[in-house]
Amino acid sequence: MGYHAIITGASAGIGASLARELSSRGYSVGLLARRAEPLEALAEELNAGGGQAAWRTADVTDREGLGEAVAELEAELGPCELMVANAGVIGLQFADTFDGGEVARIMDVNFNGVVYSIEAVLPGMLERGRGQLVAISSVAGFRGLPTWSAYSASKAAVSTFMEAMRVELGPRGIACTTVQPGFIDTDLVKGNKNPMPFLLTPEELSRRVAGAIQGRAGEFTVPWQMKGLMWLTRRLPNWLYDRVMYSSVPKSRRGPKP
Numbered sequence: 001m002g003y004h005a006i007i008t009g010a011s012a013g014i015g016a017s018l019a020r021e022l023s024s025r026g027y028s029v030g031l032l033a034r035r036a037e038p039l040e041a042l043a044e045e046l047n048a049g050g051g052q053a054a055w056r057t058a059d060v061t062d063r064e065g066l067g068e069a070v071a072e073l074e075a076e077l078g079p080c081e082l083m084v085a086n087a088g089v090i091g092l093q094f095a096d097t098f099d100g101g102e103v104a105r106i107m108d109v110n111f112n113g114v115v116y117s118i119e120a121v122l123p124g125m126l127e128r129g130r131g132q133l134v135a136i137s138s139v140a141g142f143r144g145l146p147t148w149s150a151y152s153a154s155k156a157a158v159s160t161f162m163e164a165m166r167v168e169l170g171p172r173g174i175a176c177t178t179v180q181p182g183f184i185d186t187d188l189v190k191g192n193k194n195p196m197p198f199l200l201t202p203e204e205l206s207r208r209v210a211g212a213i214q215g216r217a218g219e220f221t222v223p224w225q226m227k228g229l230m231w232l233t234r235r236l237p238n239w240l241y242d243r244v245m246y247s248s249v250p251k252s253r254r255g256p257k258p
């Protein structure tokens with residue numbers, strides 16, 4: 001039986017693509033998401049191709065249900081050696097229609113979902129003294145993005161959380177890897193009207209991410225052009241950052257001038 005990886009959000013986009021990539025590299029893969037059909041189809045595809053895959057449905061915001069699904073996958077495929085907390089959602093927030101409940105929902109999936117995914121496998125990894133935790137964060141967490149405020153905040157939280165975990169868990173044999181992709185061509189960004197520079201396919205991303213996982217990288221920002229752009233963006237003074245970023249707020253959403 002191969003090294004066992006569990007991937008949340010494996011029914012589509014980056015998660016499905018990473019499952020294919022890890023399977024091709026010899027991992028057995030446990031697939032989690034809410035929709036059964038695409039998970040079943042992906043598991044069949046991987047098993048037919050000589051890999052080893054199993055799937056369970058789970059909502060990452062349901063702490064108990066997620067824990068049960070992970071335990072079932074471990075019973076089937078063996079102890080989880082690699083958790084990829086990938087499930088995520090996006091949503092726009094505009095000042096005039098601001099909805100705190102929607103912000104909380106995005107935080108729940110994107111941040112609490114990562115925490116619960118880690119919680120489900122951490123005790124076993126600590127007992128064995130080895131393992132790897134990977135969270136798919138985003139470059140959107142580097143600075144506050146207007147109209148993506150909740151998404152941006154959730155990814156900043158994920159990256160900071162993972163950094164803290166990395167410091168504590170590394171010496172105990174558990175590597176923590178934070179992946180911060182730029183724009184990836186998946187359903188998540190289909191409705192985005194703003195430019196998406198350096199867009200990668202999920203397959204291109206997965207190849208690079210799998211390499212970073214196997215190298216047990218602490219932090220991996222991809223592509224390098226986006227890493228450079230973010231390095232610059234982080235150094236912009238607030239007055240300039242605000243001016244540049246305001247152009248991404250749709251004119252129809254700017255409200256009357258004071």
Ligand SMILES: NC(=O)c1ccc[n+]([C@@H]2O[C@H](COP(=O)([O-])OP(=O)(O)OC[C@H]3O[C@@H](n4cnc5c(N)ncnc54)[C@H](OP(=O)(O)O)[C@@H]3O)[C@@H](O)[C@H]2O)c1
Nearest residue numbers: 009011012013014033034035059060087088183184186188
């Ligand atoms: N696309 C990008 O440009 C980009 C850039 C940087 C980071 N990311 C991050 O990469 C991750 C994957 O995004 P993607 O682009 O692959 O998006 P996607 O194609 O929309 O896929 C999202 C995945 O998350 C799952 N999911 C959503 N809510 C869930 C929940 N409550 N419980 C369990 N699973 C849930 C979905 O499955 P079900 O609907 O079946 O549950 C689906 O498998 C996200 O964390 C995203 O923030 C994406």
